[in-house]
Amino acid sequence: MTSGISRRSVLQAIGAGTALTATGTALTGCSGGGSTGADIGNKGKKLAPWPTHLPFNGPKPNLAPTKAGVQAAYLTYPQDLVRAVAERPGDGKKVTAVVMSYAAPPTPLAKNKLHQALNKALGVDLQLTIVPPDQYVAKLSTMMASGDLPDIISMNAGGYFLxxxxxxxxxxxxxxxxxxSGDAVRKYPNIANIPTxxxxxxxxxxxxxYGIPIERPLPWIGMVCNRDQLESAGIWVPEVGGLKAADLTKGAKQLTGKGKWAFGAANxxxxxxxxxxxxxxxSNMWAVKDGAFSHTLESEELRAALEQMAAWHKDGLYRADALSIDGATSATDMxxxxxxxxTDSVWLQDLARRTKDKFTADVARPYAPANGAEYHHWFGNGYFSxxxxxxxxxxxxxxxxxxxxxxxxxxGSKEWELINFGVEGTHFERGPGGAPEPTELSLAGENTNTLAVKTIGAAPQVIYPYGFDGDTEVIKRHHAWQQDIVPTGIANPALGLRSxxxxxxxTTLDKLRADAINAVxxxxRPLSDWGGVVKxxxxxxxxxxxxELAKEYEAAG
Structure with missing residues (x-):
């Protein structure tokens, strides 16, 4: 049985996991319930200390991480893998889980050698309910209402609020x-490795x-680019603020025409x-000043950004039918x-792999805007689910x-390799540098992508050339972008607060925002109408x- 899954999709899932959407939808972290029922907030409650962070003492990265958020980068696959789990965790009993997957369904457990190998290593009979994104909210809502729950529940996956x-x-x-909480997490050292x-x-x-987060790095959205094209137009400047908006516009016009556009966009x-x-x-979605919250929609800085984007659209620098194409088409365009x-989640290794030697994949550094503002990179949520x-x-x-x-x-652990690549000789073989290379069985659908177990638990991500060991330059470029961007990073102050x-x-407010931005x-719709949008x-x-966020923010101290 084959699912038609490509090497691209397998390696993308192994390396990057599923990225958060680049729309800003449901990314504030303010989850909760309706207007009635038990209080969900933290105001007036004693706050449990976060788990003590105990970083894994594994293979030394070639390019070092920073406490501020730059990821560790590895140019080659670790040669000496270690054991990260001292004893088999299970007792032989059945464990059930519901997870979300963007991939085709896996082969059944009775024939799935990866699933069987994981169950053996875990010491449990892991039974999975795998749900596609378009059915995820409905499926979990039904489970919640019925009380017929699995043991393990993947919540808020991909920004889908329940x-x-x-x-x-x-x-x-x-x-x-x-x-x-606190040092109690020491009993679970791999969970303790999840950053605060x-x-x-x-x-x-x-x-x-009430949960264990599936980590995602703080550096998030960037202007992923074809560096060769930017160099040809004289607008590749690898420093934050080194390129003026007027010069960017001039170069973008050179790159537009004959079925090509400077800026990509989709629906x-x-x-x-x-x-x-x-x-x-x-501000990163929300801003807080003197304890009061305001949304970025209310800011003059956003208006300035919309004015610039509208000017680019008027000049034809975006694809004219952008709102009628999907993200996959836009990705193919690039x-x-x-x-x-x-503009997308930054995972240069995946883009470089897909394009091979067609062009140099990189991330354009922020330009100096016409409003003279100081650039701030918007950090992501820090978790996928x-x-x-x-x-x-x-x-x-x-x-x-x-x-x-x-x-x-x-x-860098043997368990990570099993989870991400499967069994050697069955799901992968060793490449020239010792890195796992997927076999036909894995490429045909028996892999961690279809099984979706990495929404049960997952290691903090690193920058590594999954599936093409030896392509070190793309790793260096990704790490360099993070080094430039992270010092400018600001978090969304509403993350983790309950409203x-x-x-x-x-959902309603995000659609209102999206429709208004697209119209402007x-x-x-004229930018002069923006005050009405905000109202x-x-x-x-x-x-x-x-x-509500202001009250929660005060409670969080």
Whole structure:
């Protein structure tokens, strides 16, 4: 049985996992329930300390990480893998889990050698319910309502908020505070390796810990580019603020024409607004001043960004039919050299692999905007999803935590290799540098992508040339971009805070924002109307959410 899964999709899943959307949708971290029911907030509650961070003492990276957020980078695959789990975690009993996957369904357990190998290593009978994204919210909502829950539940995957998620966690999920808070996490060293920013992004509920985050790096959205094209137009300047907006526009015009455009866009992403808003000094979704919250939609900096984007669109520097194409088409445009710059999650290794030697994949550094603002990179959430556990006796919860701990084994460990590549000789062979190379069985569909177990637990990510060991220059470029960007990074101050209003209104408010940005950029609505957009956004829940966030922010200290 084959699923038609390509080497590209397998290696992309192994390396990058599933990236958060580049639209800004549901990325504030303010999850919760409706307007009635138990209080989900942290105001007035004793806040449990976050788990003590105990970094894995594994293979030394070639390019060092920083405490501020630059990732560790490896130019080659580690030769001496270590054991990250001392004992098999399971007791032979069945463990059930619900996870989300963008891939085709895997082969059944009875024929799936990867699933069988994981079950043997875990010491449990792991039974998976794998749900595609378009059914994820409905499936979990049904489970929540029925009470027929699996042991392990992947929550908030990919930014999909669930109705009454926080109240569901309070009523039906295990309080993990006594198991993970502070030094208690030492019992689970791989979970302890998850950085604090991931826990903060996930947030507490009533001051307690109800999940384990699936880490994602802080450096997030960037202007991924065809560096060769930018060099040809004289607009490749590898320093923050080294290129003036006027010069960028002049070069972009040189790159546009005859079926090519300087800037990529699609029916999601609002013409790359995330990068351009940050470039113009706008706050990362929310801003807090003297304890009061305001949204970036209310800022003059965002208006300046929209003015610049609208001017580029008027000049034809975006694809004219951008809003009628999907993200996959836009990605193909970049791979084929039709666009030079595309605002996206930065995973240069994947782009370099797809394009091979067609062009040099890099990330354009921020330009100096016309409004004279100081650039700030918008850090991401720091997590893709979080894992909640069904309420159970203490011994059962500890078993499930051992399973999650195993699945969180770090890069450079034998467990990580099994989770990400499978069994040597079955799912991969060693390449010339010792790096795992997927076999036909893996490429045909028996891989970690289809099995989706990395939403149960996952190691903090590193920069590494998955699947093409030896291509060190792309790793160096990715790491260099992070070194330039991270010192300018700002976090969303609403991450981890609880707002009941935002949890119920986010979808409506995000659509309102997206529609308005698209209308202004394409010239269908004048920028002078933006005050009305903000007024409508506030009246439909934005103002109330800001009030709730302010109270939570104060409680968090």
């Amino acid at each position: 109705p009454n998620e926080a109240r569901f966690a309070l009523s039906q999920c295990a309080d993990l505070t006594e198991h993970l 920013y991931s826990w903060e992004g996930m947030g507490r509920i009533q001051g307690k810990i 999601t992403g609002e013409f790359g607004w995330l990068a351009h808003a940050a470039n113009h000094g706008a 791979e084929n050299g039709k666009i030079a710059i595309k 979080y894992t909640a556990l069904k309420k159970a006796p203490k011994a059962r919860v500890e078993l499930l935590l051992r399973v999650v701990d195993f699945m969180s084994a770090p890069f 009941a209003t935002w949890s119920t209104k986010a 950029v394409t010239g269908k 409508e956004w506030r009246s439909k829940g934005g103002a109330k959410a800001a009030e």
